[in-house]
């Protein structure tokens with residue numbers, strides 16, 4: 033093996049750059065060549081491919097976004113696109129590909145593997161919705177951004193005795209909501225898969241007022257991308273009481289920004305590990321971290337499994353919030 037290709041796909045995630053840097057640097061320091069592919073699978077099919085020099089990777093470890101750009105390119109679900117992508121890789125003499133992306137991108141990586149092209153997946157998504165890894169690259173930064181935002185919202189909530197329903201990203205995965213809820217001491221977390229009784233939440237918020245806590249924070253998981261889960265929740269909540277309430281949809285601020293040290297280190301470990309696997313002649317794998325150990329699983333296994341959030345956080349939050 034002489035040449036490794038790298039692409040980022042799906043929603044950008046903080047520390048994708050650290051992952052790109054790790055794969056490329058590790059490859060170069062082992063005498064291999066590293067090639068960057070711009071715009072995810074769209075750029076792969078178009079042949080938007082360039083060779084990395086070691087210095088191309090300077091100054092990237094602290095930057096959010098992805099220096100290789102990203103794309104949502106549904107056309108890659110078609111076999112023609114996949115074969116065209118492989119043709120481009122062969123044209124550039126690239127022997128193996130590292131795909132940094134989320135669950136959607138893993139489908140693309142799986143397809144390439146099924147066509148016999150050696151591909152390794154790194155979990156790059158803020159959603160933390162990938163099986164066989166406790167954490168994805170970008171989750172920690174997004175979580176901290178959400179927590180920082182909720183802390184700021186709390187100042188207004190307290191000053192105006194308001195209830196804020198704060199909607200966080202994560203699609204169907206509730207991880208950001210669960211972690212942010214516990215980290216901000218939310219009065220309630222509303223997330224798919226967890227029992228929500230809006231009337232009960234309303235009663236709790238009203239009792240809080242009587243007991244001396246005259247503001248509220250409810251963290252809402254979006255459920256679907258760009259949904260209106262928080263405004264919908266508030267409409268329902270207002271049926272059960274006279275609340276001065278506002279909905280805040282945190283949105284894409286959760287995707288950007290300087291990656292946390294934890295995400296940078298995770299990305300560096302995973303990126304270097306992917307190259308180790310390729311040097312050992314292995315492929316068709318997805319890299320993850322379980323119990324603080326970086327490891328790899330057959331990429332096909334990921335599609336027979338479902339990501340499990342830390343479900344204890346929901347009950348923990350209920351136990352610790354004001355009663």
Ligand SMILES: Nc1ncnc2c1ncn2[C@@H]1O[C@H](COP(=O)(O)OP(=O)(O)O)[C@@H](O)[C@H]1O
Pocket residue numbers: 041042043072073074103104105106107108109110133134135136137138139140141143156157
């Ligand atoms: N079933 C599929 N087959 C091949 N490629 C896919 C498939 N699903 C998604 N992809 C590719 O992965 C890209 C990113 O997927 P998406 O779900 O948007 O983001 P993420 O990878 O962050 O979850 C898609 O735009 C498409 O190019």
Ligand SMILES: O=P(O)(O)OC[C@H]1O[C@](O)(COP(=O)(O)O)[C@@H](O)[C@@H]1O
Pocket residue numbers: 042043044104134135136156157158159201202203254256257258287
């Ligand atoms: O930026 P878009 O295309 O509107 O997508 C928003 C979605 O992307 C995410 O930020 C990240 O999701 P992916 O990692 O699956 O791309 C979700 O949390 C959010 O629902």
Ligand SMILES: [Mg+2]
Pocket residue numbers: 042134135136157159161
């Ligand atoms: Mg996804």
